[in-house]
Amino acid sequence: MPRLIKNGAVLSDEQWQAANPDADAAGPGSIATLSQWEALGDKQDSAVQLEPGDGVEALLPHLDELALVAVNFPVFTDGRGFSYARELRERGYRGELRAVGGFIRDQLHYLSRCGFDAFQLADESQLEEAVASLGDFSEHYQAAIDQPLPLFRRRA
Amino acid sequence: MYVYDEYDQRIIDERVAQFRDQTQRYLAGKITEEQFLPLRLQNGLYVQRLAPMMRIAVPYGLLNSKQLRKVAHITRQYDKGYAHISTRQNIQLNWPLLEEVPDILEELASVQMHAVQTSGNCIRNTTTDQFAGVARDELEDPRPYCEIIRQWSTFHPEFAFLPRKFKIAVCASEEDRAAIHAHDIGIELVPNASGEIGFKVLAGGGLGRTPVIGSVVNEWLDKQHLLTYLEAILRVYNQHGRRDNKFKARIKILVKAMGIEAFREAVEKEWAALKDGPSTLTGEEIARAKSFFTDPAYGTIDGAASESALQAQATAEPIFGNWLKRNTVAHRVPGYQAVTVSLKQTGQAPGDITDVQLELLADLADQYSFGEIRSTHQQNMVLADVRQQDLYPLWQSLQKAGLATANIGYLTDVICCPGGDYCSLANAKSIPVAEAIQARFDDMDYVYDLGPLELNISGCMNACGHHHIGHIGILGVDKKGQEFYQVSLGGSQAKDASLGKILGPSFKQEDMPDVMAKILNTYVDLRGEEETFLDTYRRVGIDPFKERVYAKAD
Ligand code: SF4
Numbered sequence: 001m002p003r004l005i006k007n008g009a010v011l012s013d014e015q016w017q018a019a020n021p022d023a024d025a026a027g028p029g030s031i032a033t034l035s036q037w038e039a040l041g042d043k044q045d046s047a048v049q050l051e052p053g054d055g056v057e058a059l060l061p062h063l064d065e066l067a068l069v070a071v072n073f074p075v076f077t078d079g080r081g082f083s084y085a086r087e088l089r090e091r092g093y094r095g096e097l098r099a100v101g102g103f104i105r106d107q108l109h110y111l112s113r114c115g116f117d118a119f120q121l122a123d124e125s126q127l128e129e130a131v132a133s134l135g136d137f138s139e140h141y142q143a144a145i146d147q148p149l150p151l152f153r154r155r156a
Numbered sequence: 157m158y159v160y161d162e163y164d165q166r167i168i169d170e171r172v173a174q175f176r177d178q179t180q181r182y183l184a185g186k187i188t189e190e191q192f193l194p195l196r197l198q199n200g201l202y203v204q205r206l207a208p209m210m211r212i213a214v215p216y217g218l219l220n221s222k223q224l225r226k227v228a229h230i231t232r233q234y235d236k237g238y239a240h241i242s243t244r245q246n247i248q249l250n251w252p253l254l255e256e257v258p259d260i261l262e263e264l265a266s267v268q269m270h271a272v273q274t275s276g277n278c279i280r281n282t283t284t285d286q287f288a289g290v291a292r293d294e295l296e297d298p299r300p301y302c303e304i305i306r307q308w309s310t311f312h313p314e315f316a317f318l319p320r321k322f323k324i325a326v327c328a329s330e331e332d333r334a335a336i337h338a339h340d341i342g343i344e345l346v347p348n349a350s351g352e353i354g355f356k357v358l359a360g361g362g363l364g365r366t367p368v369i370g371s372v373v374n375e376w377l378d379k380q381h382l383l384t385y386l387e388a389i390l391r392v393y394n395q396h397g398r399r400d401n402k403f404k405a406r407i408k409i410l411v412k413a414m415g416i417e418a419f420r421e422a423v424e425k426e427w428a429a430l431k432d433g434p435s436t437l438t439g440e441e442i443a444r445a446k447s448f449f450t451d452p453a454y455g456t457i458d459g460a461a462s463e464s465a466l467q468a469q470a471t472a473e474p475i476f477g478n479w480l481k482r483n484t485v486a487h488r489v490p491g492y493q494a495v496t497v498s499l500k501q502t503g504q505a506p507g508d509i510t511d512v513q514l515e516l517l518a519d520l521a522d523q524y525s526f527g528e529i530r531s532t533h534q535q536n537m538v539l540a541d542v543r544q545q546d547l548y549p550l551w552q553s554l555q556k557a558g559l560a561t562a563n564i565g566y567l568t569d570v571i572c573c574p575g576g577d578y579c580s581l582a583n584a585k586s587i588p589v590a591e592a593i594q595a596r597f598d599d600m601d602y603v604y605d606l607g608p609l610e611l612n613i614s615g616c617m618n619a620c621g622h623h624h625i626g627h628i629g630i631l632g633v634d635k636k637g638q639e640f641y642q643v644s645l646g647g648s649q650a651k652d653a654s655l656g657k658i659l660g661p662s663f664k665q666e667d668m669p670d671v672m673a674k675i676l677n678t679y680v681d682l683r684g685e686e687e688t689f690l691d692t693y694r695r696v697g698i699d700p701f702k703e704r705v706y707a708k709a710d
Contacts, residue, residue, distance in 0.1 A: 055395065077194060077277070079317025083394045086314055090429065104191050106178060113313035136174045139166050141307040143434045144314070150383075150434060151163060151307070152441040 004120040010127045019049040052080040056087045063093040073101040082114045089115035089145045105130040115145035158448045160268045176258035200271025210249040211274035216284045216302040217245035217531045221518035226267045228514035241507040245531045277318045279309035283325045285333040286532040293330035300445035319397035320405035337369045337653035340407045348376045360411030363619035367655045368408040371416040380437045388427035452526040457491025462544045482562040497537040498561040502594040505587045506572040507535030567609045568594045575615030582615035584632025584639035596669035625649040629656040646693045678704045
């Protein structure tokens, strides 16, 4: 059972199994790879994991049906997932958006600004400490998912 | 100049705290070397040959005297008493200690400075014309837009892990003094058919291993759309830029691979979703940004009288007259002039400045130029608002401090990266080549006779010395473990931007002054009346230079 940070707290995920790219199809309760997910007949309450390069296009017609979108960061320096998250949220996705893979604690704040609300860090032992990084900044210049108005529209 | 309010200050203070914590965790072994790398880079700290180096941001090259004094203090307290002005208008320290960087950042934050995003694969410091706001050929002051871009790009959550570094330059004048064609995004303020000023947007320019001149993505963009449009470009780049090969990761490679049409289409598609959203600039925000760049309290001066008094001084003291001619430019306000402080004295690494010189400049800025000073991408400094009647005493002070070498825009005003003396990426040293050339061509009459000439030197393909766009470019190359130098001719960073063409096989370091002499002699022999080096090169091509330089000694 993976442990993760969700909505600012550490908890265990009892619902979803990690994606298995070697399986022909995603089993019930497991996160599907994009190709497994595309093959699903019924996408209601489904979960899919995006890899860098997948893009969000295929998901757009089904945003209301998805329960979970996981975005994988095979290496933390590959920032494509930041754009995927923002695009999904801007196009109206409201379900769980989970960062998985090799991203690091020091990216949590930016990730959450881009719309991620769940973080499955590779090193589970660091989760409790890592929560603090979510709050690295209390104010921001740009509009993002957490604060849709840029500072210039809010400056007192 | 822009002044922080409590929001700006809070954001920058929180950044210092964040990096202090990260540094402590790194020193405690809780962050790996690999994970710490982008964190420290985005705080200006990069490790070089001899020690960590630190790049302090100078947003669009603008500083006040208080900040300059703080930099002087930092070089003394944490470094060896000197700093280096980079080709992107930033200030570099050569010897800071990693453990002390959080303290340096805290000192900087106390005077509204930082080292944010001066390195790493993120949006870097936005640069512009060093004569912004005072130039006669300017359509509108570009700095308010630079500041708007600075704020937008600072800690942008989506674009901190781009495929590669990303540089934006803005220009608003007839003569392009910001090299916008050589940037990932170049922005030019231009009027549309009905005379309204907006932005022409270029993308995909850049130097480095594969130099490319930027292509126009948008001929005219309404000002209010600046940020949403930039966001659309960055979003296309972040998702589609190559990440498999560091040398093919800049946006120029993406634009080339897609073709400008397809790239523009992709940008327009992203933009359609962002356009008119909350990031659309408001009239109030543009007005707020502009309010920081209003005119200082210029005196009302009889321009003609002031001019003739100045000319009389120049005639009476020809050394002063010469400096006046070479190192100052006209100002849009009568009775004022903009002064370039040369950091190119022979015997001193180009762009280096000591703590004492920094403090002197701070005093001179207070005394003569409304307390402001600018750094230039040619690695000099500028006092932009000097009364003509103050030029003489200013010159005297500068001269005593070794800051009045009358060579701005001439051969010995060499643009030069730190190279092999400091930089771990270097193939070859660059500073000794610059110094050897400055020493060889020490006859200033000859140098003036050569006319405007830009010599740019880089120690490796990364092209920090912008060698591709120098009229003469020198690139350090490695030949079987030996330092060699490749020469290119005909580059230009002006509006008619062009990339230099390689002359031929590379040369040994000790041969470089002779090679330069042959190139310059060829020009002198072939030049037509009033022809600059670049004019002649463009007329006759590279062959006559090649023949002369590679001719067998007889
Ligand atoms: S051009 Fe090369 S040698 Fe020179 S500073 Fe840049 S990376 Fe270092």
